[in-house]
Amino acid sequence: MTVYPECVELTDVCLRDGLQNLETPIPTEEKIVLAEKLIEAGFNSMELCSFVSPKWIPQMADAANVVETVKKLDKAHKVRFIALIPNLKGMERAVASGVDAVTYVISVSERHNINNVNRSCAESFAQIKELKKIQPQEMTLCLALATSFGCPYGENISPECVLNAVRTGLEFGADEIMLADTIGAANPAMIERVLEAVLKFLPPDRLKLHLHDTRGLAMANYLVAAQMGIYRFEASAGGLGGCPYAPGATGNAASEDLNCMFTEMGIKTGVNQEKLLKAVAYIDSILPGCTTSSNWKRISGAPMRISCGA
Amino acid sequence: MTVYPECVELTDVCLRDGLQNLETPIPTEEKIVLAEKLIEAGFNSMELCSFVSPKWIPQMADAANVVETVKKLDKAHKVRFIALIPNLKGMERAVASGVDAVTYVISVSERHNINNVNRSCAESFAQIKELKKIQPQEMTLCLALATSFGCPYGENISPECVLNAVRTGLEFGADEIMLADTIGAANPAMIERVLEAVLKFLPPDRLKLHLHDTRGLAMANYLVAAQMGIYRFEASAGGLGGCPYAPGATGNAASEDLNCMFTEMGIKTGVNQEKLLKAVAYIDSILPGCTTSSNWKRISGAPMRISCGA
Numbered sequence: 001m002t003v004y005p006e007c008v009e010l011t012d013v014c015l016r017d018g019l020q021n022l023e024t025p026i027p028t029e030e031k032i033v034l035a036e037k038l039i040e041a042g043f044n045s046m047e048l049c050s051f052v053s054p055k056w057i058p059q060m061a062d063a064a065n066v067v068e069t070v071k072k073l074d075k076a077h078k079v080r081f082i083a084l085i086p087n088l089k090g091m092e093r094a095v096a097s098g099v100d101a102v103t104y105v106i107s108v109s110e111r112h113n114i115n116n117v118n119r120s121c122a123e124s125f126a127q128i129k130e131l132k133k134i135q136p137q138e139m140t141l142c143l144a145l146a147t148s149f150g151c152p153y154g155e156n157i158s159p160e161c162v163l164n165a166v167r168t169g170l171e172f173g174a175d176e177i178m179l180a181d182t183i184g185a186a187n188p189a190m191i192e193r194v195l196e197a198v199l200k201f202l203p204p205d206r207l208k209l210h211l212h213d214t215r216g217l218a219m220a221n222y223l224v225a226a227q228m229g230i231y232r233f234e235a236s237a238g239g240l241g242g243c244p245y246a247p248g249a250t251g252n253a254a255s256e257d258l259n260c261m262f263t264e265m266g267i268k269t270g271v272n273q274e275k276l277l278k279a280v281a282y283i284d285s286i287l288p289g290c291t292t293s294s295n296w297k298r299i300s301g302a303p304m305r306i307s308c309g310a
Numbered sequence: 311m312t313v314y315p316e317c318v319e320l321t322d323v324c325l326r327d328g329l330q331n332l333e334t335p336i337p338t339e340e341k342i343v344l345a346e347k348l349i350e351a352g353f354n355s356m357e358l359c360s361f362v363s364p365k366w367i368p369q370m371a372d373a374a375n376v377v378e379t380v381k382k383l384d385k386a387h388k389v390r391f392i393a394l395i396p397n398l399k400g401m402e403r404a405v406a407s408g409v410d411a412v413t414y415v416i417s418v419s420e421r422h423n424i425n426n427v428n429r430s431c432a433e434s435f436a437q438i439k440e441l442k443k444i445q446p447q448e449m450t451l452c453l454a455l456a457t458s459f460g461c462p463y464g465e466n467i468s469p470e471c472v473l474n475a476v477r478t479g480l481e482f483g484a485d486e487i488m489l490a491d492t493i494g495a496a497n498p499a500m501i502e503r504v505l506e507a508v509l510k511f512l513p514p515d516r517l518k519l520h521l522h523d524t525r526g527l528a529m530a531n532y533l534v535a536a537q538m539g540i541y542r543f544e545a546s547a548g549g550l551g552g553c554p555y556a557p558g559a560t561g562n563a564a565s566e567d568l569n570c571m572f573t574e575m576g577i578k579t580g581v582n583q584e585k586l587l588k589a590v591a592y593i594d595s596i597l598p599g600c601t602t603s604s605n606w607k608r609i610s611g612a613p614m615r616i617s618c619g620a
Contacts, residue, residue, distance in 0.1 A: 001502060002534070187574040188533055192311060216523075216567035216602075219530040223498055224312070257526035265499040292526075 005231040007268035011045035011208070012038050012255050014283070015066070016084055018240030020050060020059050022287070028062045028069075030286050035070040037279035038237060039079055042271040043255075046070075047103065047234070050084035051093040067097040082142070086117060091131045094139075101140035103178065104131060108165045109151035112182070116146065121165075128172035143174035144210065148194065150185025159197040166198050176206040178234070181221070184214025184251070188224040195228050210234040211253050212242050213292075218253035219261055226267070233258060237276065238283040238291030254292050256280055315541040317578035321355035321518070322348050322565050324593070325376070326394055328550030329369050330360060332597070338372045338379075340596050345380040347589035348547060349389055352581040353565075356380075357413065357544070360394035361403040377407040392452070396427060401441045404449075411450035413488065414441060418475045419461035422492070426456065431475075438482035452518065453484035458504065459521075460495025469507040476508050486516040488544070491531070494524025494561070498534040505538050520544040521563050522552050523602075528563035529571050536577070543568060547586065548593040548601030564602050566590055 015035060019026055038046055048070055049063035063083065071081060083099045085091045094102045106124040107113035113121045128143070135141055147155075148162050166177050179194065198207065209225050209232065211218045222233055235255040236242065242251025259271045283291050325345060329336055348356060358380055359373035373393065381391060393409045395401045404412045416434040417423035423431045438453070445451055457465075458472050476487050489504065508517065519535050519542070521528045532543055545565040546552065552561025569581045593601050 001499075001506075002537075004499075187571060189311075189314075189575040196311075213526075215570050216526075216564065217529055217571050219527055220533040220571060223530040223533065227312075254526065260525050261497055261527050261530060264497040 002227055004226050004265065004267055005229060007270070008226065008231040008233060008262050009045055010043060010255060010259060010262075010269050010271055011047060011080075011082065011232070011234045012043045012237050013047040013210070013234050013252065014038070014237040014240050014255070016047040016049050016060070016082075017242055017252060018236040018238070018283075020057050021241055022059055022290075025059045025061065026286065028065055031062070031066050032069050032073070034237075034279060034282060034286075035066070036073050037275070037282055039070075039073055041275035041279055042269075044078050044270055045080040045082065047082040047084065048099070050086070051090035051097070052084070052086050053089075064093060064097050067099055071098065080140075085131075088127065088130050088134075091134060095134055095136060099139070101142055102131075102135075103142045103144050104128065104174075105144045105146050105180075106165065106169070107146040107151075107182075108157050108161050109147040109153065109155040111153045111155050112147045112151050115153070125168050125172050128169070128174060132173045140175045141173070142176045142178055142208065143169040144178040144180050145169070146180045146182045148179040149181040149190055149211075150183055152183045159194045162194050163197045163201065167201060170202070176208065177202060178208035178210055180210040181212050181218075184212035184218070186211060186221050187217055188220050191221045191224045192228065195225060195230060199228065204229050204231060208232040208234060212251055213239065213253045213257075214251060219257055222253070222258060223261065226262070238280045240283060240287070240291055254280075312537055314536050314575065314577055315539060317580070318536065318541040318543060318572050319355055320353060320565060320569060320572075320579050320581055321357060321390075321392065321542070321544045322353045322547055323357040323520070323544050323562065324348070324547040324550050324565070326357040326359050326370070326392075327552055327562060328546040328548065328593075330367050331551055332369055332600075335369045335371065336596065338375055341372070341376050342379050342383070344547075344589060344592060344596075345376070346383050347585070347592055349380075349383055351585035351589055352579075354388050354580055355390040355392065357392040357394065358409070360396070361400035361407070362394070362396050363399075374403060374407050377409055381408065390450075395441075398437065398440050398444075401444060405444055405446060409449070411452055412441075412445075413452045413454050414438065414484075415454045415456050415490075416475065416479070417456040417461075417492075418467050418471050419457040419463065419465040421463045421465050422457045422461050425463070435478050435482050438479070438484060442483045450485045451483065452486045452488050453479040454488040454490050454520065455479070456490045456492045458489040459491040459500055460493055462493045469504045472504050473507045473511065477511060480512070486518065487512060488518035488520055490520040491522050491528075494522035494528070496521060496531050497527055498530050501531045501534045502538065505535060505540060509538065514539050514541060518542040518544060522561050523549060523563040523567075524561060529567055532563070532568060533571065536572070548590045550593060550597070550601055564590075 050060050054061035080100045082101045083094045084103045235258045236252035237255045239254035360370050364371035390410045392411045393404045394413045521531050545568045546562035547565045549564035
């Protein structure tokens with residue numbers, strides 16, 4: 001039988017990545033209720049917000065408030081709270097908020113980086129040094145490498161490109177690396193090629209994977225990564241976010257799909273699926289039609305009868 | 311690197327499994343147009359209809375007409391046309407129609423078989439002998455084992471149960487076996503356990519897999535099967551069908567997802583993805599909101615920009 005990790009670490013990114021592209025800001029109170037439900041479900045790692053200018057992303061204007069309130073909900077201090085930061089200003093706010101970790105994004109694709117953060121990759125890497133200067137010792141700095149499995153502008157992303165970015169990031173002081181499939185372009189063979197290269201320089205405990213389900217391949221891709229010993233994965237409750245196009249269309253992989261797959265395979269996740277589905281149901285109630293959860297609602301119904309079918 | 315088959319055989323089941331649960335019959339002319347588009351896309355195996363009583367499934371009342379017309383479209387005689395048959399009467403009609411293969415369904419779950427076809431499993435198996443009596447030499451009889459990975463009524467389905475059904479089916483004269491995940495309950499570890507048992511008695515060329523995407527795990531499940539040397543898979547264009555609940559909800563795995571995964575991994579399928587997506591677009595035009603194809607429509611658009619996100 002294929003060997004898989006005994007347990008995996010799932011980070012839910014719904015509160016940041018799931019919400020950030022929504023035009024209408026969600027009230028802070030609703031974010032707090034959602035966070036409570038996700039903590040109750042058992043996630044011990046959650047991305048809560050991004051410390052980005054409210055001019056760019058009004059949805060995240062309440063970031064400091066969200067972190068402060070949610071931290072109080074985690075009475076057992078067992079959850080690792082993460083915030084995304086785009087720059088030094090964001091890092092300052094993240095430090096002040098007391099999050100456990102920050103995610104800083106650089107694209108492997110030069111063109112995507114320029115379009116995304118208006119800087120060259122070299123400028124973005126150089127900024128890690130500035131971030132390090134004010135990083136508290138107990139805080140983790142995760143470098144997320146966007147477009148690790150494909151660039152929307154057609155730039156060729158080889159395993160060597162990814163490996164170079166990983167090595168540069170580590171040299172500049174990133175504590176851990178996250179490979180992100182920003183446009184959902186990965187396939188299982190590509191995942192294997194890229195991870196094979198990266199694992200030569202980085203042990204699995206310092207490596208995370210953030211995959212999108214744009215073409216329905218996220219679970220197959222996560223599975224192959226798990227076969228290679230990767231065990232730290234990001235996903236979004238309800239499959240919310242990750243896609244600036246249509247509401248309800250598939251961008252981020254759904255935490256409930258990922259938790260289902262691993263749990264049913266006998267791999268420990270620490271996340272209770274029924275409670276997670278309650279969190280997803282809550283998202284459905286405040287953001288109707290925005291999740292990919294129709295399947296889950298359906299199979300909780302009565303047994304189905306399929307006439308003469310297989 | 312993990313070894314995969316060099317090429318896989320994809321059977322599209324949209325015209326039978328995709329349509330059969332729709333209440334309003336699709337005009338024969340539209341079925342023919344769809345068949346033409348699927349042939350044009352490159353499928354060399356297609357399930358066209360079921361020869362079932364029109365009283366049960368009015369949608370399939372034109373089965374003989376569909377087969378006769380579609381066969382003429384396949385000028386190069388390269389497509390294997392399949393029909394589902396529930397009983398001897400269906401087999402007689404299938405033989406008269408000249409399809410290349412028939413699929414006969416028995417559930418591994420006794421209770422599901424009784425609910426599905428109103429017979430015990432033993433009665434269903436015994437009927438294979440009757441079918442064999444009129445089976446032309448050039449026709450293939452495929453036994454589809456429904457509920458091979460889970461029963462909607464809670465009956466325990468172990469790998470041994472599946473293996474017993476496989477052996478019984480072969481003893482009664484089935485030419486090939488298809489394992490069906492009728493309710494989308496499979497996970498990659500279960501797929502591996504069941505296939506490991508079955509492959510001891512049956513080579514991959516006589517084994518097919520028909521998986522549902524109810525919980526988003528179909529691609530991961532197909533992938534694991536391919537890692538074990540399985541290469542004959544069924545799926546439905548647009549993910550149509552396989553679920554009697556909500557339109558557009560996920561039942562059958564989508565042929566375009568499966569073709570994407572294998573093609574992008576460098577595994578030959580013979581199916582052209584762009585042409586397949588044209589067939590799916592046609593389904594969308596005649597059955598709005600019934601497919602799972604929103605993703606594919608989306609990624610054919612302009613490059614996306616994700617602000618400060620990974």
